[in-house]
Amino acid sequence: MATVSSRVIRFHEVGEPLDVLREEQSEVSDPPSGSIRVRVLATGLNPADWELCRGFMLGTLPRGVGFDVAGVVDAVGVDAREAAAVGDVVFGTADFVGQPSAGAAEFAILNAWSPVRDGLDPVQAATLPMVVQTAAWTLELLAPEPGTTLLVHGAGGMVGYAAVQIALRRGVRVIATAGATFAADLEGFGARVTRYGEGMPARVRELTGGADVDLVLDVPRPSPGTLPDLIALAGGDPRRVMTISNHDEARELGARVNLDELRPGLTPVTDLLSEYGTLAAKGAFRLPIAKSYPLREWREAVELSVSGNPHGKVVLLPGGQNPRTTLS
């Protein structure tokens, strides 16, 4: 094994993503113990990437963006040799804390992964890790019982779109708020759907026949001012509402914040990757792709995601426009 030279998208100082991100040539190291290195086929982008650029979880700089990766294993660290072999096609999470570059690159170090099963497009696989991890863990904390009613506010975002599918699979009755783009998809999964924004509480009550909902999952991009309405819909009890994005307002109102409650003992990431990779391969779980871009067009990809309304996952394709033809 040896370090490899790679195009990487990363930042050397904190700021707005389009101001601080640069494309440059860098060395990607051999994988540390328990990790693998992949030749990247596809990288899913997330709002969290832009929060990293703005200083969230600030560590040693430079740092890369791109948490969600599908790729071909190119080197295997010690203690990972039973879990991967050179040439395997895998998807998983980039080590964006311990490495000076991440998934938005030609090569990346992964610290959790699962095989890309037959039937699963690597591009689709690269949309899954962060969204699945967030939706599954947050539902694990909120713990809606089968037969109870869960309101997913912001289900046109990808965490919400995933949470609706996961909750419905567990027998929960789901009401979702979403814009026009994915309303039909969400109804097709089995949710009852209404628009977010002005008049949302009355529209939700029309769907419940005036009753309260049992629990609320608040998952839009940050949208100050809606939590009081969501708490009222949950019978006025802020502990029946959990947010992933309106953190400060939730803490002030006594509502729950998923990040405050993450704890050891939640389902391990590798189990989630395996479960949802298998479901996605069978067509039983999916996330829509808004647009995919070659690595050199990363600025356009960042612009679409930073807009706040990408309407689906935004994906970079460092391995070329059709990763399936670049697998060998």
Ligand SMILES: NC(=O)c1ccc[n+]([C@@H]2O[C@H](COP(=O)([O-])OP(=O)(O)OC[C@H]3O[C@@H](n4cnc5c(N)ncnc54)[C@H](OP(=O)(O)O)[C@@H]3O)[C@@H](O)[C@H]2O)c1
């Ligand atoms: N705490 C955590 O653990 C954690 C983890 C991951 C993500 N997050 C955060 O969760 C948020 C969502 O992430 P994501 O990946 O799902 O984002 P995303 O897919 O980029 O969500 C964007 C979509 O949300 C919908 N939306 C926009 N404004 C809205 C509003 N005011 N109310 C309701 N829906 C609105 C729009 O879809 P439509 O108009 O089509 O409905 C838009 O396309 C981000 O702020 C992210 O940083 C937190």
